[in-house]
Amino acid sequence: MPLISVIVPCYNQAQYLDECLQSVLDQTYQDWECIIVNDGSSDQTEQFAKKWVKKDKRFIYFYKENGGLSSARNFGLDRASGTWIQLLDCDDYLDPNKLEKQLSVLTEVSICDYRKVDMKKNILKDNYCKPFSENLFSYSDLILKWETELSIPCHCALFKKTDLRFNENLTNHEDWVFWLKLFYQREKVAYHKEVLAFYRINENSMSRNDVRMKEGFLKACDEMYVWYRKNNDKYNAKLVNEKKKKIINNNITYSFKEKIALKFSSIYKFYKNVKKN
Template sequence: MNNSIKISVVVPCYNQAIFLDDCIKSLIHQTYTNWECILVNDGSTDNTEEIALNWQKKDNRIKYVKKINGGLSSARNTGIQNVTGDFVQFLDCDDYLYHEKFEKSVKEISNQTNTVVITNFQLFDSATQTVLPPHCILKKEYFSQKEILLKWDNTFSIPIHCAIFSKDIVEKYKFNEELKAKEDWFFWLQAYENAPETHFIEEYLLAYRMNSASMTHNLFFMLENRIKAIDKLEQVILDKDLLREFFKQDLLATMNENLQLMERIQLLGYKRTMKYKINKVLKILGMKKK
């Protein structure tokens, strides 16, 4: 194993101080020790700063950066600007790594440019304090721009914390700060634009925390940002045939959802005029006053 490879861990923090100790401890306990951690306080109003500064005093591998609130992507990009390592690990402060993640990831590395090492993950339920199986099982055949574009959310999604990325990838692409959700999907699409050398470790080496207060539970918010991300796909997907395939697939999925909605409306048993039915639909969709 090459102990000269340095891993930079970017941890964006926003009002989740309650989880920060567990997150940092998962780094302190790594069996591979050549790492640095950049804690980015994104304008937190809780005691994030106090906890971060205490850890900085205890371990000189930990750096602390404070900024005004700009969102998750902005905080990650600030972290990227401060990394000095060869590979970058993104880690939200409510998640944590298993102790051998870095050691096992570094063993896979043969090139230090255009390289990604991905591991499997588990879910952690905060409410019950239990570890659960992941929402999808990752497979190596998923790691291409085509698969990430066409099968994201339908077949799989990859938590950003599963990977370590060579520094050149994150410095080239960064995170789109206009997106307040779906930024991970967009980043993965960018990262696989040039088909990076990918190493996959099937073992579970991190925990992704399930939190009922998470933004991922706001469906309208997620849909709104998915539309924004789709609007930017031409910047990332250079294969126009692939882009057309995606839009065709997305259109068919939308039509199917609309048909299911109409079937539910028909089950309500409306037998009156077409105008009456249309008005009922508009009311159900919240587009017409009752």
């Protein structure tokens, strides 16, 4: 039985799969299995994945009908045999030392720093949020500061196998909900300030769609509110309600500023036309 199960969900991003799986193969810690979950891809994902299965028996390939990212992650979690879980989306990649370094200080959960990269692996400046550190992080921060001051891409974590699963009804922010539940009542968290994970930003991905992302965020807030209430946790239920109000207010403010900008743009264009005539 391997100590670590690496779960790689894939959907129509075959062009990045080699780089992703190579980063798993290159790990200095070798006691792992890598579960590749093809979530109904129509590109060459299957051919790429099967090549890796032939290369190393620790790579295990599954095909399933398309159900979305959360569905693919859950499929992998249900089949993982390792004691510890490493999630890794197929367009992202890991530092070769990640598993070894995080295992060396592991309690129940270990979090490392990360960097965002573009499609060509250029490091991007993160201008809207920062990964958290041991000096800044608290559970209330995870609720209130998510996507304003901190974020945790899924592959930054190495955590003990759990019965928790991703909510397949959420279109986005399913990772936030998962972290809130995973960290709940878990005080032993190890932090690595080293950059051991790389998160690729795709300009065409849904995460660039502000409206859909905010709608999903509000739905995630509603789920957590219900979850905290079921756990008789009025304090965190109140905090997640505060977060929801901030998301709504920020959206209203952004929409107002956008309308004002459009209005002044129209006035300016009108003025220029009048001046020409």
